[in-house]
Amino acid sequence: MLVPEHVHQTREIGSPDVRRAEPFPMGVAGGHHQRQGAVFFLEHHRPAVAVHRDVERTAGHHHLQVRRPRFAVHEHVQHRVQRIRRRFLVGRQVVRIRREGAELTVAGDGPMPDDRLQRRVLFVVIRIGVPELVDEQEPAFRVHRFLADHPHPLRPKFFEHLRQRGRPSARFRVYVQCIPPQNTDRTPTVQFASLCVTGIIAGPCRFEPPGDAMPPVDRLAPNRGALAELARLGRWSEANNAALEAIRLLQSEPTGVIAAELADLVYVAGGPRPGQSPTAGERLIVPDERAIAMQALSVVNRIGELDEAVEAAETALSSPGRWEVGTFWYAVLALVYADQLESAREHCARAVHNATRSSSERHRHAAAVLHARVAFLTGDSVTAANRFTGLLASGVHDQQRGLVVAWTVAALVDLGALEDAGDLLRQSGLTGPLDDEGDRAEVLWSRGLLHEAVDRPQAAFDDFMACGRELLKRSVINPAVIPWRSAAARNAYAIERRDISLALAREEVVEANRWGAPNPIGRALGVDALITDSYEGAAPLDTAAALLETGGANADLRDLWYDFGAKLSLERHFAEGEQAFSAARHLAARSRNRFWVDRIDTALRCWGEGGSYRELSRQDFRVAYLARLGFGNKDIAARLHVSLRTVELCLSTVYRKLGVPGRGGLRSVLFPPL
Known part of the structure; x- marks a missing residue:
């Protein structure tokens, strides 16, 4: 005063x-x-x-x-x-x-x-x-x-x-x-x-x-405008520091702060949004530990010190404030992005099963959502999908419904349930513009995964890039949150946009190394090696696989082994390719993922001794893949810079060797990374 x-x-x-x-x-x-x-x-x-x-x-x-x-x-x-x-x-x-x-x-x-x-x-x-x-x-x-x-x-x-x-x-x-x-x-x-x-x-x-x-929108209106301007200018670290400063100032007031007032100061999937009116039961003053948990996630978003984020998250989760739903949510996600998956799993399991100490039904519900997410990230998509569908059936909080739908779609795609995933997106109204969706980035990411799985690489690329723009707008540059660059790079490569594919892959390698967690680095190195063919023997494969195994990302490790099995086989390294396929199958079987077990078994037959895929060249596969995407022969010739006659010969070879009647039969072909 x-x-x-x-x-x-x-x-x-x-x-x-x-x-x-x-x-x-x-x-x-x-x-x-x-x-x-x-x-x-x-x-x-x-x-x-x-x-x-x-x-x-x-x-x-x-x-x-x-x-x-x-x-x-x-x-x-x-x-x-x-x-x-x-x-x-x-x-x-x-x-x-x-x-x-x-x-x-x-x-x-x-x-x-x-x-x-x-x-x-x-x-x-x-x-x-x-x-x-x-x-x-x-x-x-x-x-x-x-x-x-x-x-x-x-x-x-x-x-x-x-x-x-x-x-x-x-x-x-x-x-x-x-x-x-x-x-x-x-x-x-x-x-x-x-x-x-x-x-x-x-x-x-x-x-x-x-x-x-003093409504929340009034107390922090100047901050939100300033943070948005800093993010627009690419000054993400300043924006995150300023957000934490605003939180400390609000918490210093004896009136305290409620959760709705903290909306969008630090980006978190499933978090509150500006202008959201909490119900009477949610007008509770958040504990001081909320600021610690938000600080942990802010460090993650801006790529700060990995150890600092882990320490802040564990501090919040070991304090009495962990029973406040927002503090728990921020802190557990910070651990997830720092590749502390086992610790995150333990905290979630404890909160789900210790109902007598949990402060509210919503807290237990949030813990169940995060518990399912951790199961998915560790490769157990069967458990994750079952938990997510059960949560959707019993009803989820409006604030997190879009997020739970997005995470459910990602789990269904990994299980090969593509029709179910598409139906869920349509029923939730998430197939068109997402202007009113609070978790646009997560929905765009899962929608891109579905597009990629059904061979729509252009649509997948567009959604992954839109996901990245949404995250950058909220000062999130860490690929540990969502690896949108590498996903966009994969699909840009598939539609012959090699320059942008290489730029995105290399940028993710740089940002992942800045963060230092093993899983983002492993994912980035794997995609970069697939795109650039910059591997001697299996050295990049071994490095990326070792990092993913250290981080416990079994689903990503399975995908890496599968992609490199096909890539090595395409390059005529059949023995190394078979070893990679076998490693991928072991992980799929351990997680009870029947879809991936069958897929890998088919690949082993096709690339094994006497398999039909061994008789096709790299160019044969490239021409056939573009034909499957719907490109005409002239368009394929222009994209690959070959003659129209070459395209026709390649397609004839593929049809004859694989025993498919025409373009419609190409849907069953397991194309390697090209």
């Missing part, structure tokens, strides 16, 4: 020689009052430094102690001013003051996280206005979301305007911005805090509980 150390002598508001406030940001509070209309207001004047000492000295008195002069207000008004100030200072909370049906909302300033910064911060009024009287062109009442806009103090004509409209008291809200000096290392566009009392309505007044006096 700001009280000036030096206050310049002032006159009443209506006086012609009232000093005008400095527009930005040198002013501090000076005194004004208005007898008619019974309004008391602190306006900004220069020059002085705002301090807190006078507030502490006057907290227990019934008058304001400032050096010169005393505020010339009626005694009863002065008394009520001090009551409000004293209550406000001690509680530091949002209060509501009512008089004759009209109300004035004032907000409290919580302590800054840094004492050094606290002594040097200037608090400036951003907007004071009456909603139904605001003139958007009037600078005094305009909303300023960034510090680049100069804040304007409340002007006397505002009260005169109210008086002329017969409204000496009205509802208005105070918005403020916390502005560090230019020589601090803080990012000036994203700092946020709430201001001390700037005005009251004199006369009989009473306090009411804070309630929803």
Whole structure:
């Protein structure tokens, strides 16, 4: 709360020689009052430094102690001013003051996280206005979301305007911005805090509980705009740091913070979204450990230190705050992205089965969703699909329904249940534009997997790239969250877009190595080797496989062995190819995935001794694959830079060697990575 150390002598508001406030940001509070209309207001004047000492000295008195002069207000008004100030200072909370049906909302300033910064911060009024009287062109009442806009103090004509409209008291809200000096290392566009009392309505007044006096969209609106701008500029690390700063500032206020207020500050799949109205049972203050869990996920999103993310997540999950659903959700996903799958599984199993300690049914439900997800990531798609379908049948929370559908589709695709996956997407309304879907990135990812599985590489590429744009917009650059680059690279390669395929694959290798977790590196190295043919013997294969085995990503490891089995066989390394196929089959059988067991058995027969695939060349497969995608002979010739006659000969060879009647029979062919 700001009280000036030096206050310049002032006159009443209506006086012609009232000093005008400095527009930005040198002013501090000076005194004004208005007898008619019974309004008391602190306006900004220069020059002085705002301090807190006078507030502490006057907290227990019934008058304001400032050096010169005393505020010339009626005694009863002065008394009520001090009551409000004293209550406000001690509680530091949002209060509501009512008089004759009209109300004035004032907000409290919580302590800054840094004492050094606290002594040097200037608090400036951003907007004071009456909603139904605001003139958007009037600078005094305009909303300023960034510090680049100069804040304007409340002007006397505002009260005169109210008086002329017969409204000496009205509802208005105070918005403020916390502005560090230019020589601090803080990012000036994203700092946020709430201001001390700037005005009251004199006369009989009473306090009411804070309630929803400051909606979430209002408290963090400046932050969301600034974070979106930083993300648009590609300054993802700054955006994530600024989000955590906003969380700390909110938590420092005694009123606390509810989950809906934290929407989109740190991206998390299945998290709250801005503007979402929580039910009465969910208007709970989140524990301090929520900030720790969000910090862990922020480190993941921006590719910070891997050990820091794991430590923060484990700290949150070992604290009492782990029984709050959001804290648990953020922390477990941070462990998942850090390849701590076994630890994540244990935390989920404990929360699912220890129902007596779990704080709510929703907490147990969230734990069940994450438990199923961990099962999928470790290769047990059968268990994952059963759990997800059971959750969908019993009903899921609206906030996470799109996410659960997306994760269910991914599990069904891995089991070869492509029709069921497509039906689920259609029934959920997720086959078209996803403008209203909170988890667009996860839905686009699963939809891309389905397109890829049914041989629509162009549609898969489009969805994977849209998924990447959505993540980058939310300051997520870590391939551990969703490996969209490598997935898009695979499909770009399939449609002969080699340049963009190579660029995406190499970028994922770089980002995965920056993060340092084994699974993202293994996935990225495997795709890069498949696209570039940059392997001598099986060295890249062994490296990628060892990393995936270390991280426990059995499904990714199975896919890697299968792809390299086909690739090595295509290059006439039949013995090495058979070994890779056998390793993939072992993993598929261990996870009880019948679809993949049958697929690998077919590949072993076709590439084995006397198999029909051994008689086909790489070009034969490339021509046949483009024909299966629906390209005509002329288009195939143009894409592969060969003659039309060559295309016809290749197709004739494939039909004869594989015993298929025509293009329709190509659907049953297991094409190797080309």
